Amino acid sequence: MSGVADHGGGWNGDRAATEARGAARTVNASLVTGGVLVATVILTALLSFLWTPHDPVHNDSGARLLDAGSPGHWLGTDKFGRDVASQLMAGARITLLVGVVAVGIAAVVGTPLGILAGMARRGVGEFLMRVNDLVLAFPALLLAIMFGAVFGAGTLTAMVAIGIATIPNFARIARGGTLQVLSHDYVQAARAAGRRPVGIALRHVLPNISGLVTVQCSVSFAIAILAEAALSFLGFGTRPPTPSWGRMLQESQELLFSAPALALWPGLAIALAVLGFNLLGDGLRDRLDPRLAERRT
Amino acid sequence: MTAPDPTEPDPRPDGPGRDPVLTVTGLSVGTDRLNLVSDVSFTLAPGERVGLIGESGSGKSLTALALMGLLPEGVHAGGTVRLAGVDGNLVTSSERALSTVRGEAMAMVFQEPMTALNPVKRVGDQVAEAMTVHGRVRDRSAARRAAVGLLDRVRLPDPAGTARAYPHQLSGGQRQRVMLAMALANEPAVLLCDEPTTALDVTVQARMLELVTSTVAESGTALVFITHDLAVVATVCERALVMYGGRIVEAGPVGEVLSRPRHPYTRGLLDASDLTATDERGRLRTIAGSVPAAGGFPEGCVFRNRCPRADITCAAVPPWAGADSGYACWHPVERDE
Amino acid sequence: MASRILRKGLIFLVSLVSASVVVFAFMAVLPGDPARVALGTNATPEAVARLHEEYGTDRPALVQYWDWVSGLAVGDFGRSYVTGVQIGPQILDRFQVTLWLVLSAMVVALLIALPLGIAAAMRHRRLSGTLLSGLSQVGVAVPNFLVGIMLITLFSVHLRWLPSGGWTPPAEDPWGFAQRLLLPAVSLGLVQGAILTRYVRSAILDVLREDFLRTARAKGLRPHQALLRHGLRNAAIPVVTVLALQLATLLVGAVVIERVFVIPGLGSLLLDGVGDRDLLLVQGVVMVLVLAVLLINFVVDVLYTVLDPRIRTAAP
Numbered sequence: 001m002s003g004v005a006d007h008g009g010g011w012n013g014d015r016a017a018t019e020a021r022g023a024a025r026t027v028n029a030s031l032v033t034g035g036v037l038v039a040t041v042i043l044t045a046l047l048s049f050l051w052t053p054h055d056p057v058h059n060d061s062g063a064r065l066l067d068a069g070s071p072g073h074w075l076g077t078d079k080f081g082r083d084v085a086s087q088l089m090a091g092a093r094i095t096l097l098v099g100v101v102a103v104g105i106a107a108v109v110g111t112p113l114g115i116l117a118g119m120a121r122r123g124v125g126e127f128l129m130r131v132n133d134l135v136l137a138f139p140a141l142l143l144a145i146m147f148g149a150v151f152g153a154g155t156l157t158a159m160v161a162i163g164i165a166t167i168p169n170f171a172r173i174a175r176g177g178t179l180q181v182l183s184h185d186y187v188q189a190a191r192a193a194g195r196r197p198v199g200i201a202l203r204h205v206l207p208n209i210s211g212l213v214t215v216q217c218s219v220s221f222a223i224a225i226l227a228e229a230a231l232s233f234l235g236f237g238t239r240p241p242t243p244s245w246g247r248m249l250q251e252s253q254e255l256l257f258s259a260p261a262l263a264l265w266p267g268l269a270i271a272l273a274v275l276g277f278n279l280l281g282d283g284l285r286d287r288l289d290p291r292l293a294e295r296r297t
Numbered sequence: 298m299t300a301p302d303p304t305e306p307d308p309r310p311d312g313p314g315r316d317p318v319l320t321v322t323g324l325s326v327g328t329d330r331l332n333l334v335s336d337v338s339f340t341l342a343p344g345e346r347v348g349l350i351g352e353s354g355s356g357k358s359l360t361a362l363a364l365m366g367l368l369p370e371g372v373h374a375g376g377t378v379r380l381a382g383v384d385g386n387l388v389t390s391s392e393r394a395l396s397t398v399r400g401e402a403m404a405m406v407f408q409e410p411m412t413a414l415n416p417v418k419r420v421g422d423q424v425a426e427a428m429t430v431h432g433r434v435r436d437r438s439a440a441r442r443a444a445v446g447l448l449d450r451v452r453l454p455d456p457a458g459t460a461r462a463y464p465h466q467l468s469g470g471q472r473q474r475v476m477l478a479m480a481l482a483n484e485p486a487v488l489l490c491d492e493p494t495t496a497l498d499v500t501v502q503a504r505m506l507e508l509v510t511s512t513v514a515e516s517g518t519a520l521v522f523i524t525h526d527l528a529v530v531a532t533v534c535e536r537a538l539v540m541y542g543g544r545i546v547e548a549g550p551v552g553e554v555l556s557r558p559r560h561p562y563t564r565g566l567l568d569a570s571d572l573t574a575t576d577e578r579g580r581l582r583t584i585a586g587s588v589p590a591a592g593g594f595p596e597g598c599v600f601r602n603r604c605p606r607a608d609i610t611c612a613a614v615p616p617w618a619g620a621d622s623g624y625a626c627w628h629p630v631e632r633d634e
Numbered sequence: 635m636a637s638r639i640l641r642k643g644l645i646f647l648v649s650l651v652s653a654s655v656v657v658f659a660f661m662a663v664l665p666g667d668p669a670r671v672a673l674g675t676n677a678t679p680e681a682v683a684r685l686h687e688e689y690g691t692d693r694p695a696l697v698q699y700w701d702w703v704s705g706l707a708v709g710d711f712g713r714s715y716v717t718g719v720q721i722g723p724q725i726l727d728r729f730q731v732t733l734w735l736v737l738s739a740m741v742v743a744l745l746i747a748l749p750l751g752i753a754a755a756m757r758h759r760r761l762s763g764t765l766l767s768g769l770s771q772v773g774v775a776v777p778n779f780l781v782g783i784m785l786i787t788l789f790s791v792h793l794r795w796l797p798s799g800g801w802t803p804p805a806e807d808p809w810g811f812a813q814r815l816l817l818p819a820v821s822l823g824l825v826q827g828a829i830l831t832r833y834v835r836s837a838i839l840d841v842l843r844e845d846f847l848r849t850a851r852a853k854g855l856r857p858h859q860a861l862l863r864h865g866l867r868n869a870a871i872p873v874v875t876v877l878a879l880q881l882a883t884l885l886v887g888a889v890v891i892e893r894v895f896v897i898p899g900l901g902s903l904l905l906d907g908v909g910d911r912d913l914l915l916v917q918g919v920v921m922v923l924v925l926a927v928l929l930i931n932f933v934v935d936v937l938y939t940v941l942d943p944r945i946r947t948a949a950p
Contacts, residue, residue, distance in 0.1 A: 134649050134656070137927045139886040142920060146660060149908040149916055222775070229777050230890050234905065253783055253894070260787045267780040275775035282771075367848055370759060392856060400854035407852075412845040415864045417943055426863075427853045463943040479853065 031283025034218075037276025045092035052086035056243045078251060078262055087243040088269055094244045095225055095273060098159045098237075102224040103217050105163030106170050111213055113167070114174025115201050118182065129175065132168040140165035140227045148236040155244075158237045162227045166220050173216045177209030211288040218281035222274045229270050245270050316381060318343045318486045318519050319364075319403075324376035324388070326359045326368065326543070331592035333372070334359050334543040340621075341487060343381075346513065346520040348534035348551065350527065350566070354588040356543035357523045358408075361489045363388070364521075365405050366395040381486060401431045404480035405489040409496055410472035414464035420475050421445060421460025427482040447478040451508060470501035477509065484516045491523045506533055527570050531555055539563045542589075542599025549622035559618075559629040562600045598627065639936055646932040653924045654706070658699050661917045685715070702917070711918040716910050721918045724903065729922065731801060732899035735818055735891065736884045742823025743830050743880065750827075751834025756861075758839060767835065773828025778887055782821035782894040789817060799896035818895045822887055826880050833876045837869040844868070871941050878934040882927040 048056075076084050117128040138146075144161035151157050181187055187204050195203075231237035232246025240247065245266040252262035317340035326334035334356040341347055349357045363374040366387060378387040383398055390398075399405075407413045415423060424447055425440035434440040441460065448456035451474040464472055473493055480488055490509060494502040510533055513520045522533050530537050530551060537554045539547040539562065547560040558564045565584035586603040598615050601607035606628040615625045693701075705712055711721035750766055757763030790798035796817055802810040841847060842865065850860035889901030896902075900919055907915035 130645065130649070133931070134652050137649065137653055137924050137931075138656075139883065139927070141886045141889060142923055145889070145904060145908060146657075146916075146920060149911075150660065226777050230779060233777075233779055234890060234893055249780065249783065260791065263780070263783045263787070267777070267783070270777055270780065271772070271775045274777075275772060278771065278775060365852060367851055396851070396854050396856045398854075399852055405852045407845060407849065409845055413849045415846040415850070415868070417867050417941070418864070426850075426855075430854045430859075465943070476849070479849075 028283070030279045031287060034276050034279030034281070034283050037272055038280050041092050041273045041276060042096065044089050045096050048086075048089040048093060052089050053083055056082065056086035056090040076261065078248070084248075084262065084265055087248060088245070088265055090243040091245045091248065091266065091269065092273075094155060094238050094242060095228065095270075098155065098162065098228040099221040099224045099277075101159040102162040102166060102227075103220045105160065106166035106220060107213060107217055109163075110167040110170025111174045111209075114171035114176075115178045115205055115209075117171065118175040118178025119197055119201060119205070125175070128171070132171050135165070136168045138165060140223070141230060144227065144231050145234075145236055148231075153231075153236040153239065155238045155242070158228055158231045162224050162231075165227075166224065169220060170213065170216055173212050174209055177212045178205050181205045181208045211284075215281050215285045215288065218277050218284060222277035222281070225270065225274050225277065317341055318381045319521075320377075320379045321364070322377045322379075324360065324363060324374065324378060326356070326363045326372060326374050328372055332543065333591055334363065337376070337540075337543075337545055339538055339545065339548065341519045341521065343486065344514070344517045344519055345536065346510070346522065346534045348530035348537045349521060349523045349540060350525065350530055350537055351540035352525055352566075352588050354591065355540045357540050358491050359543075360540070361405065361491050361521065361523055364487075364489060365399060365403065366390070366392075367399075367405075397431070400427050400480075400485070401483050402485055403487040403489065404483070404485040405491065406473070406476045406480050406493045408492040410469045410476060410493075411496065413476055414472055416464055418463075419460065420462050420464060420467065421448070424448065424460070424475065424479050424482060427479045431483055433483055443482075444478075447482055448475065450481070450512065451475070451478045453478075468501075470497050470505060473497060473505055474508065477505075477512065481512060481516060481518070485518055487521065488513055488518045489521045489523070492525070494529065495524070495526075502529075509533065527555060527566060539566070542594040544599055544625065546600065546626070547624040549619075553622065559624040560600075560626045561604050561606050561628070561630060563624075564630050565603075598625075638939055642932060642935040646928055649928050650925060651703075653928065654703050654921060655699070657917055657920050657924065658702060661913055662695055702914075706918075706921065712914050714912050714915050716912040716915075721915050724915075725900065725918055725922055728898060728900045728903045731897060732885065732888050732892070732901065734804070734815060735822065735888050735897065735899060736881065738815055738819035739822035739826065739884050739888075740877075740881060742819055743827035744877075746824065746827030747830035747834050751831045752838055752861075754831065754835040755838035755842065758835070767832075770828045770831040770835075773825060774832070776825060776828075778821050778825045779890045779894050781824050782818065782891055785817045785821055786894070799894070801897050801899075814895075814897075818891050818897060821894070822884060822891045826884060826887075830873075830876060830880060834869070834873055837872045838865065840872075841865040841869045867941065871938065874937055874941065875934055878930045878937070882930050885923060885926055 078084060078087070113128060113132075117125040117132075119125075120128070140162045143165045144158050147157040147161040148154075181204055182191075184204075187200065190200055190204065228237055228244070229246035229249070232244045233250045235247075235250070237246055238244035248266035249263055249270075252266070255262055319341035321340070322338050324334065324337040325332065337356075337360055339347070349360065351357050359368065359372070362368050364378055364387070366374075368374060374388050376388055379385075380387060380398065380402055383402055385394070387395065387398065414420065421441055421444045424444035425434075425437070428434040428443055429437065429440045434443055445456045445460050448459050453459045453471060453474050459467065459471070459475070464475075467475065473496075476493070493509065494505050497505060506529060509520070509522070512518075520533075522530070524530060534551050537547075537549065537551045538545050539554065539560065541562045547554060547558065547563045554563060555567065558567055562584070565582075568582040569584055571582070584603055585605070589602075595602045597612040598604070598607065601611040604611070608628070610627045613627075615627045617623050617625050618629070702712065709722055711725060713720055750770065754763045754766035754770070757766070786798045789796045796813055798817075800814055802814055804811040838861070842861070844865075847860050847864055850864045851857065855863065885900075888899060889904060891897070892899040892901040893905065900922065904916060904919040904923075906912075907919060
């Protein structure tokens with residue numbers, strides 16, 4: 001009867017409008033801004049191993065609470081006479097360390113669990129996701145406080161706690177992606193042909209969800225930075241004298257009346273680092289899925 | 298159960314052969330960078346049924362959305378669209394003015410019945426809203442009763458029960474009937490149907506087509522029926538407009554266009570739909586190549602990169618030959634070919 | 635619908651019991667004998683043993699767990715090993731403070747997110763919409779305790795308009811209560827508001843793209859009418875989910891804000907308990923927080939069922 005091919009559903013106006021939108025511009029804005037901020041944090045941390053204006057943990061009783069712009073101390077000194085700029089630079093190390101370890105734990109444990117939950121029989125998958133929900137009931141901050149209470153507060157416990165609390169996010173993303181990949185005909189064909197589950201997971205699932213996982217890494221990194229800062233602020237994170245942005249904030253609070261600028265610098269550093277990783281995640285997501293590009297810029 | 302008439306007698310002067318109810322002149326649609334529809338002109342007499350034919354990507358749907366003023370963001374229209382009894386050019390009318398026309402003088406049924414209804418509202422309320430929004434029925438319970446009447450009119454079984462249902466509880470065909478009831482609620486002068494049966498099963502399709510034809514005939518509504526299916530046009534429409542590359546390439550009475558096409562594109566469509574005709578190698582006939590992406594059509598005659606008859610003259614836009622019936626081609630198919 | 639809610643309720647109960655096991659087991663790992671900690675280093679073994687007997691900590695773990703959890707079921711959290719005070723009333727008292735803080739922060743977040751999110755969605759192709767989105771992106775990146783510190787610097791240190799911290803019960807002095815609640819609520823709500831703005835915006839954008847919204851306009855509804863009558867309820871489904879999950883985030887986030895503003899809420903109680911190694915107190919507070927999170931998730935599931943007829947009328 002009808003001879004004209006029409007692969008229904010495609011609403012032409014929509015396609016044309018999308019093409020006309022030139023989404024590429026905004027995508028790059030997120031990606032570039034985020035990338036620059038993240039690169040700055042990484043370079044600062046690397047540089048701090050080689051050089052800082054002063055020893056970040058050196059107490060100089062003769063130079064306490066100097067204002068920003070003082071000779072030799074661009075951003076001033078704190079109540080112990082430590083150089084703020086040097087502390088900020090060294091603090092970037094802890095920030096990155098916590099992020100890398102926490103996100104590493106979450107991604108390495110959560111992703112395979114999610115793939116397993118997606119590929120396993122329905123009952124097993126369902127059970128894994130229930131366990132996942134149970135872990136979600138312990139937010140990172142709460143878990144870290146519990147860890148701190150039991151094992152003693154410190155950078156390590158904070159990182160591990162944040163990492164464990166982040167596992168469910170990765171498991172969820174990975175499971176969703178896995179279910180989607182498995183619904184493709186070619187994967188079903190591979191399954192029907194008797195290819196082993198591990199082979200399918202490595203050959204089809206993992207490459208297809210790696211983008212999703214990368215985006216989740218960037219976003220989780222931002223969350224981990226915030227959590228570490230909050231924990232250090234509460235005294236459950238990095239212990240003195242190791243410089244940490246969160247603890248710098250905490251130390252500054254008692255001096256709000258006399259030296260409010262002390263709170264500003266570490267606060268700015270945290271905000272810019274978090275902004276960087278969030279923007280990077282957004283940019284990556286848009287790059288991976290242009291359809292989503294204009295939904296969230 | 299009889300349908301209570303929800304509206305007062307139609308005050309519009311009508312009767313075939315009178316002044317056109319819809320006049321489209323030089324309609325164009327495009328984004329900032331692309332022309333998607335160019336120079337579309339046609340008129341619609343009261344009660345007339347016109348088919349708009351073409352493959353996907355030919356600009357049919359955009360034309361209909363432009364008439365309704367519902368183009369997606371970033372897509373603009375030019376030219377003039379005049380509707381009998383409505384002042385001014387709809388293309389340049391304000392959103393406020395357009396909203397009084399939509400659903401009242403001109404209504405539309407969309408392609409996808411699965412997504413076109415609000416999933417969280419009862420079907421009856423969605424139909425009733427079409428009347429209350431134009432103040433046709435002020436009282437909500439009266440609007441509900443009228444909605445049940447409309448659902449009955451589109452021959453839904455158990456109209457009262459259907460009115461209380463949510464869209465996901467209905468089949469695709471039932472939902473499309475609901476859409477039709479909604480569109481006909483205010484007895485519009487013009488009804489635009491954008492592939493209303495494409496998403497439906499073949500048997501459901503036939504009943505839906507019959508329903509559309511009979512209901513527009515009852516209410517004297519003029520119909521613009523968009524489809525890629527030539528058989529559908531032959532059953533539903535009196536006149537056909539063939540679109541390709543955002544332009545009308547041929548127009549005329551359905552019998553004429555489908556039996557003696559003048560434009561090579563129309564001819565190609567017909568050949569491709571004839572499942573008994575084969576080429577010299579015994580394969581079904583098709584049109585060479587495929588529809589280019591938006592903005593990818595050639596200058597001059599939009600069909601020339603797929604046309605077996607194209608030559609150097611086709612680099613210029615072919616003029617319209619004829620009047621209401623006619624074609625735009627430098628090398629038309631001769632009557633005896 | 636009923637069977638769906640029943641099933642979700644069952645999942646809630648099972649999760650709650652599992653969580654209590656986790657919390658108890660976790661705290662049982664705590665190094666050091668709590669009784670010895672409570673009595674100090676030079677306590678006699680007899681005194682320690684007496685304390686063990688008094689609190690029942692010399693019994694097998696399973697018995698202790700049953701004792702604890704059956705007490706919880708009737709609201710009995712036991713007595714602190716360190717202070718000897720009943721924990722239940724203490725938690726209830728502090729929870730009220732935190733609840734005030736969290737709920738008012740939620741109001742702040744909604745007051746920010748609803749108008750900004752809708753505006754950013756409706757203008758997403760214009761500069762103003764892009765600016766709003768950018769602003770929310772920056773808001774998301776700022777830690778809430780930093781906002782608190784900055785607000786104190788501005789309103790307490792420089793302008794001297796509001797107190798920098800402390801707490802007054804509303805019944806005692808409503809004006810003082812409001813003055814002391816304002817800054818913490820804004821600190822906690824501002825960042826959540828920025829996050830929520832993004833969700834509201836994307837939910838509205840999703841809805842604006844829906845075919846049924848075009849249908850509504852084809853009927854003759856103006857764009858804002860179509861959004862109000864057909865869009866909001868559909869957009870509400872994802873937003874309510876996020877809102878509820880944020881409630882959980884706020885409860886835990888309040889721990890930090892309570893520290894910044896010296897507010898005697900559940901968070902301060904938890905931190906004090908950890909500091910004093912008050913095992914049973916920490917267990918109790920953690921359990922209350924986890925219960926709140928699980929309860930919120932359960933309520934979201936039920937709300938989902940009510941809001942979305944596709945789920946409501948689906949066969950179980």
